[in-house]
Structure formats: structure tokens, C-alpha cells
Amino acid sequence: MVGSCRCNDFHRGDLYIYRKSFTMYNYHIKPFILLAFTVFILLSSFNSNKSIQDDKVSVFWKWFSNHKTEFEYLDDKNRDQKLDLILEHLHPISEGLAVEVSDEYKGVRDILISANGDKNNFSAVKNIVNSAPLIKGWTVTAFRQRANKNFTLKYQDIYFRPSQMFFYPIIKNDSLDLIIYVKGLKSHDSDKVNYYGLIAMDNVLGEYDSVTKVRYYDFEDLGNNKDRNLKPVTNLPKFIDSLYKIKH
Numbered sequence: 001m002v003g004s005c006r007c008n009d010f011h012r013g014d015l016y017i018y019r020k021s022f023t024m025y026n027y028h029i030k031p032f033i034l035l036a037f038t039v040f041i042l043l044s045s046f047n048s049n050k051s052i053q054d055d056k057v058s059v060f061w062k063w064f065s066n067h068k069t070e071f072e073y074l075d076d077k078n079r080d081q082k083l084d085l086i087l088e089h090l091h092p093i094s095e096g097l098a099v100e101v102s103d104e105y106k107g108v109r110d111i112l113i114s115a116n117g118d119k120n121n122f123s124a125v126k127n128i129v130n131s132a133p134l135i136k137g138w139t140v141t142a143f144r145q146r147a148n149k150n151f152t153l154k155y156q157d158i159y160f161r162p163s164q165m166f167f168y169p170i171i172k173n174d175s176l177d178l179i180i181y182v183k184g185l186k187s188h189d190s191d192k193v194n195y196y197g198l199i200a201m202d203n204v205l206g207e208y209d210s211v212t213k214v215r216y217y218d219f220e221d222l223g224n225n226k227d228r229n230l231k232p233v234t235n236l237p238k239f240i241d242s243l244y245k246i247k248h
Helices: 012-020 022-071 079-090 119-130 190-205 207-212 233-247
Strands: 098-101 109-114 138-142 153-155 158-160 166-172 175-182 216-221
Touching: 022 079, 022 109, 022 119, 079 098, 109 119, 119 138, 119 207, 153 190, 158 190, 166 233, 175 190, 175 233, 190 207, 190 216, 190 233
Parallel strands: 109 138, 175 216
Antiparallel strands: 098 109, 153 158, 166 175
16 A cells, blocks of 8 residues: 654742842843754754755756757657656755656647656645746646546556546545555556656646655556446546535
């Protein structure tokens, strides 16, 4: 099964003791001063780290704006190389991000920044996208979005097609787990199947919902499991939306 994972009080009595004895003043006030100093250091560190992060994001967008034409003509021969170049400039911001560039549509391309299913990278993705400048001929998107139901993701001889995939939901303790059934998984490495299966689910549900609304995924060979009251994956977005509408 795959997983998509304070302060001391300051009382009036202390002021009275301060008037009576400097030694007692030290005893009562120092923890407060130490706490305040610790909070100051933590806030300074946070602000410093945020400033450094923002600088890295600014550097990335400046670089991309100056090199955007390099990514306007992608084909099967150069696509991976070009995307790796973008990732090379994204990774100083946060490791583990992913990037996708769309084909041109009505003179506009889209660069999509993905957390690659890692919730720990969600804030970095939001920061990058929210800081994006206006770039002529480009839009910027955070997270993989829900795709057309007819998409196909191919890994070797496995085809992740929502119309040919099925799911079995398990709802327990307010959490949702999904078993996803796909034809032809038996002879393939489970890590690879899980990796591409999760990307497929990002495209079915949208990456944000795929990570935040499903606790675990398990990918199984379809085989003879059609008699288990399975539901087609094409119905999964509606199922998720209805389930969380009831919850909230």
C-alpha cells in the first residue's frame, strides 16, 4: 500500500519582588527574558529564511523570463532535456518539485509547477506561482489539474486510462483509502507502478485533492476482480466531491 505524510506567565508579584531584591528579580525575570530572546531569534531566523527563499524565487523567474523562448519549441527529442533545465533552476528553491510545459494554444503556453505529490512542497509551489511575474505568451499554474477523462499515461506496456481503470473505496475513521485496479500490473516493478499510478491519480483528481483527500493508494492488477463491485475511475472525481461535500 502506498502513502501518498509555550510561554511563562509574568505576574504582578514579580514586580514586587523586584523592588525588594535584585537577586530575586534575576530569578523571576530571567526566564521571561530568555523566552523573549528565543522567540526573537526564531522569528528572525524565519524572516531570514523566507527572505532567502523569496530571493531564490525571484532569481528563478528572472532566469525563466529571459530564457522563455527556449521552451516554446518542445518535441519528443528535446522535451526531457528542456524540462530538466527548468528543474535545475527550481531545485535551489525546493528539492523534489516537478514541472510541465503545455503545447501552445491560441498563442499561449502554460508552465505548471508541481509538488510531485509531496505535501511538504505545497507551500513552495504556492510561493513560486504567487510570485510569478506577467510573462507574455505564458500562464503559470500551481499543481497538476484534473485532466480530460480520455487521457492516457503510458509506462512500458501499461496504459493508465481512466476509462479502463476501476476503484474500490475504503472509508475508515474519517479517512479515505483507495484500491485502484489496472490491467497488466503483475509483471512490473511495484515502485514504478506506484509512481506512475500516482501521477495518473493526480491527473484524475487534481494533485491537490489527490494528496489531501485520499490517505492511501494501493494499485492492483485488474485480473478477475471485476466482480468486487468496482467503480470506474472516470466516476472518482464525482465520488470524492460528493464525499467531502457530505463531510463538510
